[in-house]
Amino acid sequence: MPAASIARVLVDSPLPQLDRLFDYQVPAELQSAAAPGCRVRVPLRSAGRIADGFIVELVDTIEYSGALSEIDAVVSPVPVLTDEVYQLARRVADRAAGGASDVLRIAVPKRQVRVEKAWAASEPTVGSPFEPVDIPEYDAAILDGIIVQAGRAVMEAIPRTVEVGGQWLGHWALTMARVAARALAAGPVILVVPDYRDQEQLENALRTILPPDRILRLDARQSSADRYRAHLLCLDGVARVIVGNRSAVYAPAKDPSLIMVWDDGDPLLAEPLAPYVHSRDAALVRQEQQGCALIFLGHARTTEVERLVQLGWCSPLSPTTRYLPRVIPTAQQVADDPLAARARIPSNAWREAKAALEHGPVLFQVARPGYAPRLVCESCGQVARCQRCNGPLGLKRARSSPSCSWCGAIAAQWRCAHCSANRYRLQGQGATRTAEDLGRAFPGVPVIVSDGERPIVTVPDRPALVIATRGAEPVAAGGYRVVVLLDGERMLARESLRVGEDCLRWWSNAISLAAAGAPTVLVGVGGSLAGALATWQLADYSRDELADRRRLRFPPAVRVASVTGDPESLTRAIRSVEGLDGVDVLGPVDTAAGTLRAIVRFDFARGSEVAGTLRSELIRNASSRRKRVPSTGAPARLPTLRVRFDDLEPFEQLEGTL
The missing domain is CATH 3.30.70.1710 (BMC (bacterial microcompartment) domain)
Structure with a gap:
């Protein structure tokens, strides 16, 4: 039997019983094209059909002495699945009791024939030279040690905005770009961010530091051709900074020097498809397998990351100079003043906003999009429910028909299931209704609404009222002159294990958009959360939260x-x-x-x-x-x-x- 004539193939199938390597004979006419990592088509005897798969390895002999089925075809000779990515997929799948092929569907884009031919015919590339950059806000010697020694760190982001190349960005993006440029001399760098807003900020920061050919975008928002082209470019051995969302952690970079994850608490980093592997967990596994550095960057720590710090698995890294935002909790004012308790926006927030609008934009963060998040029966006060799925009804716009928050069905002829009344009243204020109220309170001031339906990335340095839902806050040129965090009690009322740390992350990210010295008014929230934000000791809250989880035996303690x-x-x-x-x-x-x-x-x-x-x-x-x-x-x-x-x-x- 010729050498390396047996291929071990991972079949692309969601069936758990097929999640293993199958041995196939490589016909003589296919031996020149068959290589580890290439796509093949193989027969399945039990199913009587042809299936897609990847050659994981070629071997000389196996223990099985019977006749093997032959590979039906080599779809492409390009080794798009590297051994490092396969080992990563296998490990994270085993950790989650899932299948490696499910992970590889996320990691390896679908084949694009024209793109592949153009890539194969192109000349080998050599990356443009670049100069390492300084990171003045952090200890460069410690960072270099983490990169060289393949260490793990939790890095505290600086809560402010900065102008880079004529564009205003969150300082975290500049920090991430500088660290990536510093690590690039040692090998490829993988940067993982939750969504396109973060990605655009990060790419803008990278462009001011690195040549364009050293930056590679790899994310799910790209067209199939662009994503496959980026995947192939990762294989050419040029040290690049690879930027993308949760799937970028599987980029086929050869011997990466650094993996860096921004805001690991964002739910967008959790894969919604089986086996539901979080990018944080995949990054931890890859760091251990490939011996590269790993840094988690954020304003607030998740309890998962805090656990790693307490175990000594990750080292905390703070700026050399402490940056303390000006946060003003209003819980005491609301408690002392009955009128303030009934007002959605307390008097000091009104005064701060009115004074700040003479100089620039003011941000109001709200809990929910739409006009009225909830409707209740005017007669009996019960929550208005959808007749199709029993979901809560709300109004997306003023004078519109109520619709279900779950299934989206229009409830044009709604009747209360409890008392049969057909009249409802509004409960709560969404972004649109808040904008309407603030527009009347500040006549002549432009009002900008940013939410999931109307995403806005940046706003100019002009007086304006910016009403944004959590996570949809635009970056203001020069920073916001005042940030007002509304609906805090409503956000905390959500029954969730992560509600405290989620609110801490939402609020700290919004606070970081304020101009230097500008106040942030935290409405109606007191206790440990308000104390952590006012003193900017966010890690203390995560430590206490993890201690509570340990006592209750709740994740991530277990x-x-x-x-x-x-x-x-x-x-x-x-x-x-x-x-x-x-x-x-x-x-x-x-x-x-x-x-x-x-x-x-x-x-x-x-x-x-x-x-x-x-x-x-x-x-x-x-x-x-x-x-x-x-x-x-x-x-x-x-x-x-x-x-x-x-x-x-x-x-x-x-x-x-x-």
Whole structure:
């Protein structure tokens, strides 16, 4: 048998029983094209069909002595799947009891033939020279040590804006760009940000430091051709700064020197598809596998990152000079003044905003978009509900028909399910209604609304009222002259395990957009959150929050997995892990879909064992035969067992129910 004539192939299939390497004979006519990492098509004997896959490795011999099926075709000789990315996909999939092919669908874009041919015909590229940059706000020697020694750090961002190349950006973007440029001399750099707003700021900062050919964008918003072109450019060995959203952590960069993640608490960094791997976890695994540096950058720490700091796994890194924003809590004023308690915007916020509008823009952060987030029955006061899905009704615009916040259905002829009345009243104020009220209060001042439907990235340095939902705040040239954080009590009323740290992140990110010395008014919020913001000791709140989670045995003090299925399969899965040390089970309880769900809690040291055991149950459930019901001829019942690791949904209350 010729050398390296056997290919070990990972089949692209969501079936858990196919999540392993299959051996195929490489025909003589395909041996010149077959290489590790290339796309192939292979037969599946049991299914009687042809499937796509990747060659993971070529071997000389195997233990199996029977005849092997042959590879049907080599789709492309380009090795688009590097061994580093495959090992990463395999590791994070095993950690989450998922399939490696599910991860690779995110990591490797679909093939674009024209792009691939143009890339293959192009001349090898050599990156333009660049000069390392200084990072005056941080200790450069410590940063260089982290990069050279492949260390892990949690970096505190500076809460202010800065002008770079004629554009105003969050200082975090400039910091990230400078650190990336400093690390680029040692190899490729991967920068991961939550969304396009952050990405645009970061790219603008990078362009002022590095040549254009050293910056590579790789994200899901690109066209299929552009994303595949960027993926191929990662393979040419040129040290580049790769910028993108959550999928960029899987970029096929050869021997990266640094992975850097901005604002890891943003839910956009959590993959919504199975196996639901968070970019933070993928970055931690890749750093350990490839021996590169890893830095988490943010204004506020998540409890997950705080846990890593307390374990000594990550080192805290703060600016050499402390930057203390001016935050004014109003909780005491509201408590002392009955009239202030009924007002949405207290008097001192009005005064600060009125004075600041003579000089520049003022930001009002609100909790919800639309006109009125909630409607209630005028007769009985019950929340108005959708007749289709029972979701809460709201108004997106003034004088519009109410619509469901969950399914979007229009409720033109709504009647209360409790008293049959057909009149409702508004409850709460969304961004549009707030803009309408503020426009009347400040006549002649331009009003700008920024939310999910009307995204605005920047605003000029002119007097204006900017009303933005959390996370949609534009960057103001010169910074906002005043920032007013409204609806704090409403945000904190959301039943969620992460509500405190989420609010801390939303508010600290908004505070960082204020001009130097400009005040931020925090309306109606007191206690530890207000104290952390007023003193800018945000890490103290994360430390106390993690201590509470440890006492309650809640994540991230422990890991969790939600297991959902029919009674028989769920019982079998739960029994398989109940005997393991450090494992306890909550439930099962009924779900809205008519199945049962249980929560498995376990120590981090037991993660591999629990994941492997539950993965075995998934395979058993998916591969067991299900016969048709003879009397009805109904089709075989599909597998129902589902497992999701690090799932916080059971600890959350849907925001739409508030």
